[in-house]
Amino acid sequence: MGKLLVIGDLHGNTGHALALLREAKKQGCDRIFAVGDFGAWEHVPSGRRYFEVVNKAARREGVRVYFLDGNHDKTSLIHELYDEKRDDEGFLTCRSHIRYAPRGHRWTWDDTRFAAFGGAYSVDKQRRLDWEAQRAAKPNERRRYGTSRERVTAGSLWFPEEQMTDAELDALLEADSSPADILFTHDKPRDSHPDFNRKKHPDCLPNQARIQRVVETLHPAVLFHGHLHYRYTDQIWSGEGKPTRVEGLAADPDASPRSDYHRDDSWYLLPLPYSRETAGIPLAAR
Ligand SMILES: [Fe+2]
Ligand SMILES: [Fe+2]
Structure with missing residues (x-):
């Protein structure tokens, strides 16, 4: 029986990443899965340094770190650099x-x-976008990222590929619509209702509907997501009378203005194997 540590948004916060690597080791996990806004900012030196530091610590702890992309990860560059470097x-x-x-x-x-x-x-x-435009007009100014000052240019703060298009999702589901036990997303599904939701803007809703479509196609037992920077548990219906438990995870402390922040809300220990049949689906916890 294995265990997987599922973690919320890191936003390139090295201290938090190292703390969670230690937590993984303590919990007996040799894998971490991060549900987006990981800190993939390799277009700036501090982003590359973050990858190096996290990789070194992961190697030392004997933990492998997996992540999917959030809206604040530069996915286009990840593909450009590593598309040809696929593991087994x-x-x-x-x-x-x-x-x-x-x-x-x-x-x-x-x-x-x-x-x-x-x-x-x-x-x-x-x-x-405004910031990019203003700073592009003043090329000698630097924005502070973490401990370093770096130039802000077009494409350095906002990434046009930040969300799936409907056509992209159509193609992905057409390629594989078989069931999943565990679904990892960055965004929340349309039908979950956290007590605290900082993503109610109407422009957020199309992508939440896309995630809902994924749920209703794959019928996962559990969905883990980040993006809201808030820990909650809910239950939604994925169709065919099957419930899906939703676990929203908190982010790193710097992205969590709430006074009731607890670091333990930013991770979840998932025992494996896990399926609707073997684990049963606990009903909504609230
Ligand atoms: Fe985030
Ligand atoms: Fe996000």
Whole structure:
């Protein structure tokens, strides 16, 4: 029986990433899966350093880190750099211990069928675009990213590929619509209702509807997602009378303005194998 540590948004927060690697080791996990906004910012030096530091720590702890893309990960560059470097399970090998699950990726660990569908809409899209435009007009100015100052140019703060298109999702589901036990997404599905939801903007809804479509096609027992930066559990219906439990995970502390933040809300220990049949589906916890 294996165990997998599922974790929420990291946003390139090295300290939080290292703490969760230690948590994985403590919990006896040799794998972590991050549900987006991981911090894939290899277009800037601090982003590349983050990958190096996380990879080194992961190697030291004997833990492999997998992630899907959030709206704040530069997915186009991940594909450009690593599309040709696929491992035996089809993940893109970014570093020896860091692997990316592209949209629609399917794989099996410990007899458990997984699927990953990244992407989401950025509610601060316009602010990021404005910032890019303002800074492009002042090429000598630098924006502070973590500990370094780096130039802001077009494509460095907002990424046009941030969410799936309907056509992209159609193609992915047409290619494989077989059931999954566990679904990883960055965005929430349309039908889940957290008590706290910072993504109510109307422009967020089309992608939430896409995630709902994925749920109603794959009928997962559990869906894990990030993006809301809020820990909650809910239950939705995936059609055919089958419930899907939804687990929203909290993010790193710097992205969590809530005073009731607890680091333990940013991870979930998933025992494997896990399926609707073997685990039963606990009903909604609230
Ligand atoms: Fe996030
Ligand atoms: Fe996000």
